[in-house]
Amino acid sequence: MFAQMEAVRLEALHLAHDPATGMRAVIAIHNTRLGPALGGCRFLAYADEESAIRDAMRLAEGMSYKAALAGLAQGGGKAVIMRPPHLNDRAALFEAFGRMVDSLGGRYITAVDSGTSAADMDCVARQTTHVTSTSQGGDPSVHTALGVFAGIRATALARLGSDDLEDLRIAVQGLGHVGFALAEQLAAAGAELLVSDHNPGLVQLAVEQFGAHPVPSEALLATPCDILSPCGLGGIFNSLTVAQLRCAAVAGAANNQLSHPGIADELEARGILYAPDYVINSGGLIYVSLQHEGAPPERITAQMQEIPRRLTDIYAHAQAEKRSPARVADQQAERLLFG
Structure with a gap:
């Protein structure tokens, strides 16, 4: 795993599992030289954990490059939540993800991406301020x-x-x-x-x-x-x-x-x-x-x-x-x- 991180020059890789909701999430932080990492959260079905991690790492790298050339004071990051076969409480799952984001102390700011919505970000916002593209923020x-x-x-x-x-x-x-x-x-x-x-x-x-x-x-x-x-x-x-x-x-x-x-x-x-x-x-x-x-x-x-x-x-x-x-x-x- 460290070799993969080194290959894309990834700063940090965070994994969390919440047994109560079934949340299995990955947050990849690629580069924070220009500012805190910002990147969306995907909620998709993945074949396995390795596929989810690879997706998060590669997308985080792209976000660093994107923010840099856009002239933003942001680094690049990405989150991936592995969508479970059966989802009992979507709101509780995203609140659990919000607690994961909050535990990083502002090094990563999350947002909508494939499979997530402003309503999901509203749930995240109940647990952390390090979130954007909520229903009040508008559709990016x-x-x-x-x-x-x-x-x-x-x-x-x-x-x-x-x-x-x-x-x-x-x-x-x-x-x-x-x-x-x-x-x-x-x-x-x-x-x-x-x-x-x-x-x-x-x-x-x-x-x-x-x-x-x-x-x-x-x-x-x-x-x-x-x-x-x-x-x-x-x-x-x-x-x-x-x-x-x-x-x-x-x-x-x-x-x-x-x-x-x-x-x-x-x-x-x-x-x-x-x-x-x-x-x-x-x-x-x-x-x-x-x-x-x-x-x-x-x-x-x-x-x-x-x-x-x-x-x-x-x-x-x-x-x-x-x-x-x-x-x-x-x-x-x-x-x-x-x-």
Whole structure:
């Protein structure tokens, strides 16, 4: 385990079990050089403990890089609660998790993520103040979608020569809170939408509301489009899937889209412009971080407007240095995190 932690330069790994509620939780703290670790809490079914720990560690690393390049006084962390087969009292489970968070004394601040909601964070808040995105705080996914939309325009400008999205063919994979809100913005901008999701009801809703074209999930990656926007879970790009892509650029909200760092080079070799995921999807983190510290709305807006500017700068460096934008972004973040 220590070798795995060293491989990603993880500061700390915390595990807790609450027999009364069945809670089994992992909190990974990656880096606190810039401030306390902030990152969402996932509540998902995992095959085993090792899978949950690996997920928390890798996601915590991504949060450090995301916070650093977003200009936030935060480190990176992530929590994972292994969803039990039978859940008797959800509120009690999240209160138990709140006690775990509180025991860390503010080194980690939790928030919503896959499988959790503002109502869950309200339960956490009964036990600790080190929590954000409660029902009073607002939905961060809206801000994630706003940032991704602005990032897609910056990506279109860099790769296609114009940030006008009208009539561009954009494929959105995943229609959760972020993906659906993004699809709405893309449709309003005149883009031709291709959509897929494991939930047929969400696909049908996108067809009815946005005039989207449904595509089976297994076929979307190989479908011709201008921009592919992955907005589901991560790890979707490997050597096999990259070889199938028929797009000019990849720009989406999903975390950890690349199965390993070398995939960025394979995208670059194919001439596919890749928007580093932790840069383009940082809007939600910007919102929850600044909202937690009580920043005024105008400061949050100003910080959000840095997302497309930061991407444009990364693309310019990548083009000049003839390497992947992901490599450029990593190097910039590592300078801030490790000196």
